[in-house]
Amino acid sequence: MEILAFIIIVLAVIGMQSLIFGKLAFKNLIYKCEFSVKEAHEGDEIFLVETVENRKVLPVPWLKANIYTSRWLDFAGARSVVNQESRYATSSFVLKSYQKIIRRWKVKCLKRGIYNIDTSTLVSGDLLSFRTNSMPVKVGATLKVYPAVVDFEQYFIPINYLQGERIVRRWIIDDPFIVSGAREYTPRDPMNRIHWRATAKEGRLMVRNNDYTSRLSLTVMLNIQSIENEYYNTIDKELVEYGIKVAASIFDSSLMSGAPVRFATNGTTIDDDGKMVFTEEAAGREHVSMLMEILAKLELKRVKDFQDFLSWMEGKIRNCDVIIITCYLTDAICEHVRELERLDNRISILLLKEPEGAKVPEDMNIYVLSTDSEKDYAVQA
Template identity: 35%
Template sequence: MGAYWILLVAVVVIVLQASLFRRFALKRITYSRSFKVPTCFEGDALELVEVIENRKILPVPWLRVESQFRTGIAFRGQHNLDISEGQYYQNHKSFFSLMPWTKIVRRHHVTAIHRGFYRLGTVSMTSGDLLGSSSDVSSFPLEGGLTVYPEPLDVSDMSLPVQTWMGDMIVRRWIVEDPFLVSGVRQYQDGDPLKDIHWKASARSGSLQVRRRDATADCRIKVYLNIEDHEQMWSKATRPESVEYGIRLTAGIAAHLLSQGMELGLGSNGCLVEEPNVMIDLPVAGGREQIHSIFDALARLELSRVLSFHDYLEQELNRLEERYDILIVSTYVSDRLQSMLHRFQDHGHRVQVTLLEDIGQGHKEVSA
């Protein structure tokens, strides 16, 4: 009879504790994680800080924390961290036991292996009773993330159109019309934009007159990066190494030119991460903010095209209202693309092509 009561009491205790922990184990449990810095470059080492706190009098006998990251962030040896890594994502799993009013702070030492934007993602916490017979699960998203900039290549000693532009800027510069300096009117000529027509002067003279603009020394550069690794690419790059090299080269060119006080804009036919129909379109500008904008855009660039490079350049040609120095960074130049570049030249733009070759052989310049 005594054994029966002992068994009955044991069953009641097991059921009560299971109900108690199932209901309250995850109550007042807080979790957060954040990178110590919001941005870094490929190859940089940094810290990811993880904080777990039990803000109640009831202990938590066991707590499983699971999260997911994109691949590209490498975690160095860390106690109590099980990592299973796939092609695109890595799953993390850790186990804890929390006493009442306890806070645990973990500092993960990680390395940014590849450019990109890494969201902190969603965390799932599971806890239960002392015997593991029942459990409760809670999932919630975390705000923030890490932007990993591409590592800029050193272009200071490379034979690139960069050196030509620097010579133009320092020695004689490219003389272009300044749209803000008007020195009079002249007879209309074929090709003059309609927005420059001076209607009052035209009415007085009886023929179309356009505003004459003074010249100013300027060098405005637009870089177009092609994410297609070959002309027949369907949607996603099949040889990403060459395109990734082009991204790092573009970052190096932008950093070098902007550091010399020049103005530069950036465009690409690739889409931005989490924005599949949005392409890079940074207007020409200078200064520190512009280089951060370019690095951020290159970090978020996906190797999936929105338009073919030919169609993208045609779209750009139709909307450019000023003359630019154009730099094309591409893995190929086809006859069709060459014809498009000649159209840019016919509209007064100066065009240079940096042709990306196989990895290990660098790049070369091609005349348009």
């Protein structure tokens, strides 16, 4: 009888604790999950901060918080599970009466994008885990990861000088009203820049060598296609991602120089419902931050073929410096570039891949990504 009574008492205690802990585990329990910053860049290390507070006398014997986010936010190491584009991690706690615990996960931002943690799922139960309950908790944590800034001028070289000559520093924007000397004429120079006095003196055609300024406007065009016949999603995503980094670097340079800048692409952002990007021209930190956010939201899929996009751009920009970032060139693209040049735009083309067997036009400013940089972006990917 004593053994039976003991068994009954034990079962009663187990049942009672299961009822109490199972029912009251989430009562007066506060859970928060947030990023330590609102904005970051690719490669940055930040923190994901979890805060759990038990605001009652009854302790919580065990608590698990299930966190769902993007695979491109690298944290939790072996304790996280990566599946395609998502990452799943579990955080475990034991809370005494009226105890508050703050846990910080070190997070490395692997890729640009807008990342959200909408909800986390809390799981708890009794001491022996005979009874478990779960509860979703609204988190609402958002992180903007901007593209990394690269020293792109170090890696792009004039396509006619693939034997090692490097592109000169600060070639992007020069000022036709500030003359710092003369140099020999090249087929790329317009006739209105010929320096006749220097030509007569040297006995050969010379042009004005313009100095640099931050007052000219700049338009950056990005081709989201990696090959010509690409009808929807970008195929070579890593190469175009490097082009996005180059665009971010140009915007960063424009901020330091104070140059007005705008951005245009035949792609779209995740929240723009298939509409191509064509921003207003402006300068300043607020405008550049807006451009960086557009780059963070940019989807790797085209809205319009790039040559049709260039045709659409004709007449929309005049009298400005234009930088075209693209993976390839075609005869049709080159013709549209010439049309833009006839509108007094000075155009430079940054080729992300060396053309294979194609004849490169000699009347255009074309720079190609060097082999060293290709290795760099391959390692980053």
